[in-house]
Amino acid sequence: MGPMSLRAIKEGNVNLPYDGPFVFAEVNADRVDWFLGKDGAIERKQVVKNSVGMFISTKRAFGRATWREMQHGDPDREDVTNQYKFEEGSEEERAAIRQASKFSKRTDVYETTAEDVKLSVVSDPDTFMGNDIKLTVTLENTGQERRTCNGTLVLGSMYYTGVFHRELLSRKISAVELVPGQTKSMEYSVPATQYLDDLADHCLCNISCVCIVKETRQHCVIRDELRLRKPRLKIKAPNAAKVGDSFSVQVSFENPLPVTLTQCELRVEGPGIQKPVVYAQNNIDVKKMFLGTFKMTPVKVGAKEIVVYFNCRQISAITTSHPVTVA
Incomplete structure (x- = not known):
């Protein structure tokens, strides 16, 4: 820049x-x-x-x-x-x-201008794929007069570029009346079975909520993003190795989705240790543990890093890394 x-x-x-x-x-x-x-x-x-x-x-x-x-x-x-x-x-x-x-x-x-109504939309940033997406819309009247609010809440999946993909939830917020000092909250939920097939790359969701105050024409606008968290890919590998000596690497995670993971593969990279290689894996049933093991043989001395990507048809690019000092 x-x-x-x-x-x-x-x-x-x-x-x-x-x-x-x-x-x-x-x-x-x-x-x-x-x-x-x-x-x-x-x-x-x-x-x-x-x-x-x-x-x-x-x-x-x-x-x-x-x-x-x-x-x-x-x-x-x-x-x-x-x-x-x-x-x-x-x-x-x-x-x-x-x-x-x-x-x-x-x-x-x-x-x-007069802006005495506050709008907030709260989502759980620790929502993992496979969990229900829960949203809470809150309206608060901070003024001294009665207010009536109408609006719309939309949740949609989107690409990493910000381009809208598919609508996951659309709800009208109709005639919410607030006396001075009053707060009202509305909760909404999207089950995992309804959104899994509509996610785009990186599991990003766009939250958009617009409310208009009838008496003052105040517009309250909330735009936010929610990134569903992927499973944690755990890795076990030595911290030190020697050139020419093979060592084992083990990666694992639990399938959090209510469906079987298919077309699974591990992509392994380790500059100075070995060239990129892809290992095909078996399907992973619902709530079952995945365990993958492979060997690596260092070819260069120095501080290196192992990078592992797990991909399947339902989830892409679950990643982890591990530093290795090669002597």
């Missing part, structure tokens, strides 16, 4: 070369929802201040993960969020937004 000054992005000085507005929008923009009228005029309906740039990552150099990150986190991920922005919601971060908005052609983005 750029080249663009990292400090300028952090402070909202998007007028400096190069690509300032583009990079800033990627890491710290406020998301603005607009309503397009029949006459072509657009009206601002909502500003979401904390949906962009929450988890900025880069590839960590091999061998630089701490012991805790190896055991409890992602050893391949290095968080660089604080290099691009101040702490979310802090005065410094809001000041950077105000500074960046000075260079915008629109002057009506931050006009304030």
Whole structure:
């Protein structure tokens, strides 16, 4: 990106070369929802201040993960969020937004209107494939007058590019009345048997909810993503090996789906250990354990890494890795 000054992005000085507005929008923009009228005029309906740039990552150099990150986190991920922005919601971060908005052609983005109804949609980020998808829609009246809300909730599968794939759930939210200070929650569920055949690559789902307040015409918009978690592929292998000496590797996981896994295979890579190879595997019945074993023979000295991919017709690219020091 750029080249663009990292400090300028952090402070909202998007007028400096190069690509300032583009990079800033990627890491710290406020998301603005607009309503397009029949006459072509657009009206601002909502500003979401904390949906962009929450988890900025880069590839960590091999061998630089701490012991805790190896055991409890992602050893391949290095968080660089604080290099691009101040702490979310802090005065410094809001000041950077105000500074960046000075260079915008629109002057009506931050006009304030009566917005006394709050909408939230909560999903469980630890939902695994094979579990029911559960959503909770909550409406809260923070004002001093009665409010009536109508809207729609849609859950759909999507490709990793963000392109919508198939609709999994669509529900109307009709005439929800809220007295001052009242909160109402509605729960929705999609059984695994209804969504498994409609998932796209990477098991991503798009959540979209729009509610309109009858009395004030306030538009509440929630757009979020849910990535269904795949089974954890466990690996057992030695931490050290020698050139020319074969060793065994064992991988395993439990089939979480209510269907048999078919057309199963293991793809194994180990730069400096062996060339990529694919091993065909047997079908895995419902709730049964998969256990795969293979051998590897190192050919080069140094810090190496074994990477294993499990693929089948129902689930793709369950991955795991294991470091090996070759002497």
